[in-house]
Amino acid sequence: MSLDNAPDAAFNEALIKEVLAQYPEKAAKRRGRHLNVKKTDDAGSSCGVKSNIKSVPGVMTIRGCAYAGSKGVVWGPVKDMLHISHGPVGCGHYSWSQRRNYFNGTVGIDSFVTMQITSDFQERDIVFGGDKNLEKMIDELNDLFPLNKGISIQSECPIGLIGDDIEAVAKKKNKDLGKPVVPVRCEGFRGVSQSLGHHIANDAIRDWVFEKTKPEWETGPYDVNLIADYNIGGDAWPSRRLLEEMGLRVVGMWSGDATLAEMERAPKAKLNLIHCYRSMNYICRHMEEKYNIPWVEYNFFGPSQIAKSLRKIASQFDETIQANAEKVIEKYQALVESVLAKYKPRLEGKKVMLYVGGLRPRHVANAYDDLGMTIVGTGYEFAHNDDYQRTTDYVKDGTLIYDDVSGYELEKFIEKIRPDLVGSGIKEKYATQKMGVPFRQMHSWDYSGPYHGYDGFAIFARDMDMAINSPIWSKFKAPWKAA
Amino acid sequence: MPQSADKVKDHISLFKEPEYLELFAAKKAQFECRPTDEAVAAQAEYTKTWEYREKNFSREIATINPAKACQPLGAVFAAAGFEGSLPYVHGSQGCVAYFRSHLARHYKEAVPIVADSMTEDAAVFGGLNNIVEGLANAYKLYSPKMIVVSTTCMAEVIGDDLSAFIATAKEKESVPLDFPVPFAHTPSFVGSHTTGYDNQMKGILNYFWDREAQLTAKPGTKINIIPGFDGYSVANNREIKRYMAEMGVEATLLGDVSDVFDTPSDGEYRMYDGGTTLDDARDAINAKATIALQEFCSQKTLEYVETKGQQTASFNYPMGIGATDAFLMKVSELTGKAIPASIEKERGRLVDAITDSQAWLHGKKFAVFGDPDFCLSMAAFLMEMGAEPTHVLCTNGGKEWEEKAKALLASSPFGANGQVWAGKDLWHLRSLLFTEPTDFIIGSSYGKYLEKDTGIPLIRLTFPIFDRHHHHRFASFGYQGALRVLVEILDRVFEAADAASDISYDLTR
Numbered sequence: 001m002s003l004d005n006a007p008d009a010a011f012n013e014a015l016i017k018e019v020l021a022q023y024p025e026k027a028a029k030r031r032g033r034h035l036n037v038k039k040t041d042d043a044g045s046s047c048g049v050k051s052n053i054k055s056v057p058g059v060m061t062i063r064g065c066a067y068a069g070s071k072g073v074v075w076g077p078v079k080d081m082l083h084i085s086h087g088p089v090g091c092g093h094y095s096w097s098q099r100r101n102y103f104n105g106t107v108g109i110d111s112f113v114t115m116q117i118t119s120d121f122q123e124r125d126i127v128f129g130g131d132k133n134l135e136k137m138i139d140e141l142n143d144l145f146p147l148n149k150g151i152s153i154q155s156e157c158p159i160g161l162i163g164d165d166i167e168a169v170a171k172k173k174n175k176d177l178g179k180p181v182v183p184v185r186c187e188g189f190r191g192v193s194q195s196l197g198h199h200i201a202n203d204a205i206r207d208w209v210f211e212k213t214k215p216e217w218e219t220g221p222y223d224v225n226l227i228a229d230y231n232i233g234g235d236a237w238p239s240r241r242l243l244e245e246m247g248l249r250v251v252g253m254w255s256g257d258a259t260l261a262e263m264e265r266a267p268k269a270k271l272n273l274i275h276c277y278r279s280m281n282y283i284c285r286h287m288e289e290k291y292n293i294p295w296v297e298y299n300f301f302g303p304s305q306i307a308k309s310l311r312k313i314a315s316q317f318d319e320t321i322q323a324n325a326e327k328v329i330e331k332y333q334a335l336v337e338s339v340l341a342k343y344k345p346r347l348e349g350k351k352v353m354l355y356v357g358g359l360r361p362r363h364v365a366n367a368y369d370d371l372g373m374t375i376v377g378t379g380y381e382f383a384h385n386d387d388y389q390r391t392t393d394y395v396k397d398g399t400l401i402y403d404d405v406s407g408y409e410l411e412k413f414i415e416k417i418r419p420d421l422v423g424s425g426i427k428e429k430y431a432t433q434k435m436g437v438p439f440r441q442m443h444s445w446d447y448s449g450p451y452h453g454y455d456g457f458a459i460f461a462r463d464m465d466m467a468i469n470s471p472i473w474s475k476f477k478a479p480w481k482a483a
Numbered sequence: 484m485p486q487s488a489d490k491v492k493d494h495i496s497l498f499k500e501p502e503y504l505e506l507f508a509a510k511k512a513q514f515e516c517r518p519t520d521e522a523v524a525a526q527a528e529y530t531k532t533w534e535y536r537e538k539n540f541s542r543e544i545a546t547i548n549p550a551k552a553c554q555p556l557g558a559v560f561a562a563a564g565f566e567g568s569l570p571y572v573h574g575s576q577g578c579v580a581y582f583r584s585h586l587a588r589h590y591k592e593a594v595p596i597v598a599d600s601m602t603e604d605a606a607v608f609g610g611l612n613n614i615v616e617g618l619a620n621a622y623k624l625y626s627p628k629m630i631v632v633s634t635t636c637m638a639e640v641i642g643d644d645l646s647a648f649i650a651t652a653k654e655k656e657s658v659p660l661d662f663p664v665p666f667a668h669t670p671s672f673v674g675s676h677t678t679g680y681d682n683q684m685k686g687i688l689n690y691f692w693d694r695e696a697q698l699t700a701k702p703g704t705k706i707n708i709i710p711g712f713d714g715y716s717v718a719n720n721r722e723i724k725r726y727m728a729e730m731g732v733e734a735t736l737l738g739d740v741s742d743v744f745d746t747p748s749d750g751e752y753r754m755y756d757g758g759t760t761l762d763d764a765r766d767a768i769n770a771k772a773t774i775a776l777q778e779f780c781s782q783k784t785l786e787y788v789e790t791k792g793q794q795t796a797s798f799n800y801p802m803g804i805g806a807t808d809a810f811l812m813k814v815s816e817l818t819g820k821a822i823p824a825s826i827e828k829e830r831g832r833l834v835d836a837i838t839d840s841q842a843w844l845h846g847k848k849f850a851v852f853g854d855p856d857f858c859l860s861m862a863a864f865l866m867e868m869g870a871e872p873t874h875v876l877c878t879n880g881g882k883e884w885e886e887k888a889k890a891l892l893a894s895s896p897f898g899a900n901g902q903v904w905a906g907k908d909l910w911h912l913r914s915l916l917f918t919e920p921t922d923f924i925i926g927s928s929y930g931k932y933l934e935k936d937t938g939i940p941l942i943r944l945t946f947p948i949f950d951r952h953h954h955h956r957f958a959s960f961g962y963q964g965a966l967r968v969l970v971e972i973l974d975r976v977f978e979a980a981d982a983a984s985d986i987s988y989d990l991t992r
Contacts, residue, residue: 057599058617065577088671090553094581120546137544157637188575261516338488431593434752455486
């Protein structure tokens with residue numbers, strides 16, 4: 001690697017070749033399309049990688065499934081609805097309380113986020129179908145949890161294979177209960193990753209929420225929806241604070257800490273602000289087409305992007321809001337400076353590799369830049385071409401890019417590049433740490449957070465510091481072993 | 484300004500700051516359209532009643548907070564316990580992401596498992612191509628000594644035939660003809676993770692004893708021990724091996740994950756470490772007997788082992804005095820080796836400790852939930868200490884378990900008021916704890932929601948434990964393990980006593 005810690009393109013290109021050489025021929029060809037080095041003339045293109053393609057069997061993909069994208073990401077956080085994991089017990093069990101989408105409410109009474117509700121399919125359900133029981137189950141749930149505002153049916157693999165008609169059940173129960181009952185066809189075998197689950201979940205909002213309700217709402221001039229912030233570790237709350245401080249009225253938060261009412265009234269807003277583009281761009285495009293609501297992408301990771309985003313959002317409104325945005329940026333300046341003064345000297349020049357879902361591999365890059373750190377490799381589990389296009393604005397030339405990385409590839413990349421920090425998921429955490437490389441989980445914030453907004457940036461900086469500068473890294477080699 | 488660089492506040496304290504409390508209140512009042520506080524309070528109170536309990540117990544379909552996982556989780560766990568073994572799941576890839584995360588969150592270890600990533604086309608045409616490609620790639624990339632195949636429900640619903648598919652993959656040279664690829668069908672709509680463990684363990688033995696070569700048993704003096712699905716396996720397996728060494732018994736643990744899920748941090752990531760050697764698995768056919776430490780994880784496997792002429796015995800998680808006594812005496816009986824004085828001394832120390840502390844436990848009421856075998860031994864151990872297992876609840880317990888649990892409670896006066904709840908979930912348990920409360924709950928991390936709702940302290944003693952670290956690194960099996968379990972229970976008992984005391988805030992207890 002070069003001395004200034006900039007990514008080394010030649011080194012990375014050789015590394016890709018070395019890694020691919022280990023694969024059988026056919027798999028090497030398939031995987032080769034997903035690995036590249038970012039070049040200058042990539043601007044606006046896709047970083048030279050293909051994406052959103054089926055994973056290669058047997059290579060240890062890190063990806064999940066459509067159910068995870070719908071139940072785990074989009075629908076699960078909607079707090080006043082009951083979400084049925086429809087099918088066998090496992091999917092709901094493993095995803096039970098595992099995304100830290102915080103909410104205020106009383107669990108089991110008016111909020112249901114941290115519950116695992118399942119039809120627990122048995123063999124007879126596979127043979128005879130599950131529709132009848134689903135209908136009965138919805139009645140039982142409505143009886144036990146009468147303060148629920150609606151019910152979603154999150155399909156697991158068998159549902160689509162045995163030909164159940166959950167839409168018919170949903171229609172009937174919608175009529176019976178007078179509440180939204182939302183069927184979601186997010187069977188795990190659909191698509192190639194979580195991503196199609198996001199899309200299907202978005203379509204279900206369109207078809208089963210927007211089309212079924214006409215909420216009364218007096219629209220104000222500054223009404224916005226905060227879209228695709230899942231409130232991991234409370235992320236959406238500091239974000240909401242910033243928007244309110246600049247004079248906007250957040251009429252809906254999707255879907256972290258969301259109620260169904262906040263989803264239903266979304267088409268009444270003036271503007272959609274979207275954080276995780278990958279998981280909710282579909283519904284924003286729909287609202288733009290059907291309700292004429294424009295949408296703006298923003299980024300609340302790190303002070304540079306926060307200021308840029310606040311100005312970008314303000315530019316959609318009048319001068320009052322624009323002046324307010326400047327005041328907000330000014331208000332937090334002292335906090336930003338004190339955070340940088342404390343942490344930047346400890347983190348400057350450190351190299352970071354990322355591998356996360358569909359947004360963070362680019363969105364957090366400038367937060368690291370703010371701390372003087374450099375992204376030397378990044379990649380997504382389930383990004384599409386338009387995500388890689390957006391990535392080119394965030395990363396330096398020579399950065400190693402890996403799409404749908406396999407366990408083998410990631411381990412080799414880390415071993416050879418030896419970054420100062422890896423940010424990825426729980427499945428990657430322990431192997432990386434055993435290699436002596438500091439790690440932070442960047443899906444769950446490693447049980448910390450929030451990381452969004454100015455309040456979150458202080459926590460982000462603290463966490464990266466404690467990962468990298470922990471004294472334990474110096475104890476890996478027993479002293480009696482020669483260095 | 485709630486945040487500062489000097490004292491960075493994260494989610495634990497940040498959201499208690501006035502700025503955030505105001506934000507929450509305003510959001511609730513203006514935008515959320517939640518039920519009134521009165522309605523919420525009334526419903527919360529209602530859920531504590533006998534009437535709600537009856538409604539809750541009358542549901543037939545809805546399953547709410549079940550304490551069980553699905554078959555392939557148990558299968559990959561069983562597969563992981565062999566030398567150089569790579570668990571491989573035929574079906575949807577999302578399941579594998581879940582299994583890996585689930586085990587990693589408990590063990591704080593890397594959990595390598597591959598999927599063959601079947602998608603819509605495979606749902607239509609079957610997953611043969613996936614297995615042919617998947618085995619070749621896994622073999623080449625990860626250099627395993629064995630690949631162990633189980634299935635997700637997707638592959639089961641479409642009816643893929645593993646035996647035929649693996650044979651075809653070998654013909655197509657995905658892996659060498661003689662490369663071990665045991666398999667088991669593990670539909671998640673049958674049984675639970677304990678069933679999957681059993682199916683996969685049987686599949687592995689069946690591969691080595693019948694499929695790889697038709698072995699004929701030559702009974703020797705060794706014994707086999709099958710630990711079962713156990714979150715404390717890292718320390719428990721080591722404790723069992725220590726006992727066998729002390730007794731001079733030659734034993735093979737089949738599926739020993741103790742080193743697999745406990746690798747050191749020294750700069751090298753060991754994808755494979757430890758595990759039962761494949762030669763030991765082959766040779767296990769020649770054992771004199773096979774002992775299952777968890778009956779409900781091993782029934783099909785033991786039936787199969789019996790067809791090879793071996794004696795078998797099964798236990799229900801050897802934790803506590805009587806359970807450990809019975810296990811050691813059985814080993815002694817099968818091998819002719821005496822239980823040495825050193826172990827007898829350990830037993831005496833455990834009895835000594837319980838004698839010292841029993842007054843704090845006598846008559847205390849406990850709710851216990853977990854896997855079938857854990858529930859049985861936990862309840863038995865509580866009764867040995869004079870405590871009362873008031874509710875014993877097992878989501879994945881069936882009729883046979885229910886009868887066994889009832890007989891167990893009937894065997895002691897301390898079980899006289901105990902109730903057995905087979906096939907029930909943790910939302911049922913919530914009603915039980917409100918209507919017939921206990922002093923403590925024993926179970927997994929999932930019990931923390933019960934603790935929050937009912938105020939009854941939770942003692943974490945079984946898989947999964949996500950929110951406390953490293954419990955699994957200390958044994959619960961045997962006399963030493965029982966001592967540790969005793970201390971964990973006592974700590975909560977004393978904490979509860981201190982918390983409830985004012986006048987009697989005693990220095991010595």
